[in-house]
Amino acid sequence: MQSLIMQDCLICRQLSKRLICTYCQQDLVTLQPPGTDKNLMLLPNVAKGLAQVEFKTLYAVCDYQWPISKLLTALKFGAKLPNARALAELFVKHNVNTHFVLPKAILPIPLHKNRFLWRKYNQSVEICRHISQLTSVPSLHSVLTRKNATLAQTKLSAAQRKVNIRQAFQISSSGFSQLANIDHIALFDDVTTTGATANAAYRCLKNTFPQLKIDIWSICVTLVH
Known part of the structure; x- marks a missing residue:
């Protein structure tokens, strides 16, 4: 995981052998x-916020907080x-x-083609590409498609998110x-807030492959405090 040359840490900007230095x-x-x-579904403050989802396993790193939130935003909207x-x-x-x-495989949550044409890349695909390189688990970015051009989930309430994303995949x-x-996959969404997006994709896959084991992977989870 170490880089071969010194560079600025993405957080503190000090010289580092890693993209995020050891201290950060x-x-x-x-x-x-x-x-x-x-x-993370074993943590009460995570399970409470995701009480309406069908998936039982969620793996992430941290709460949606600075500085990781800043790195995600810069990736998602700043290329x-x-x-x-x-x-x-x-x-x-x-x-x-x-x-x-x-x-056996990682499936990044897809963007609708209109949003992809505007943004030119999918941040979840980019993260999954690197996770794949680090773990040797293939990233399959063409299994799921987004058939509806839904509104951005960040602008909606929890109830609106659920309706907005229903049958989107x-x-x-x-x-x-x-x-x-394949009997075991991971669905990757960069941030899990209400879980509506991951749950809609989960349900789409389960309806066709009921025996498929599906984990949800994210970088951040928005906690209920």
């Missing part, structure tokens, strides 16, 4: 469930693509250990064959 990583307040299982590598490294370092069962023509012999 040590300062991060990460989410730590009890025991060895990193599943700061090096942030994707840094965030991927944080996710892998925090979650992937000897007790962690890796899936479908499995692509190639997706059926890509998942045909």
Whole structure:
């Protein structure tokens, strides 16, 4: 995970061998469930905020807080693509250990084609690409498609998010064959707030592949305090 040359830490701007220096990583307040299982649904303040979702396993790094929130925003809206590598490294370092069962594939939450044409990239695809490189788990970015041009979830209430994203996803023509012999995947969404987006994608996949084990992966979770 270390870079080969010195560069500025993305957070403190001091020279570092890593995209996020050791000191800034040590300062991060990460989410730590009890025991060895990193599943955040075991934490009451996470489970309370996601009481309406169907998925049972969620892996992330931290609450949606500075400085990680700043890195995500700069990646999502400012095309700061090096942030994707840094965030991927944080996710892998925090979650992937000897007790962690890796899936057979990672599926990033897709953008609608109109939003992708405007933004030119999907931040979740960029992060997943690096997680894939770090874990050797393939990232399958063409399994799911977004059939509805929904409103941006950040502008909506929890109830509005659920309605907005309902039936937004479908499995692509190639997706059926890509998942045909896979029994365990991870759905990746950069931030889990109400869980409405991940849950809609989860339900879409479960309706077609009911035996498929699906974990939700995120960088941040918005906690109920």
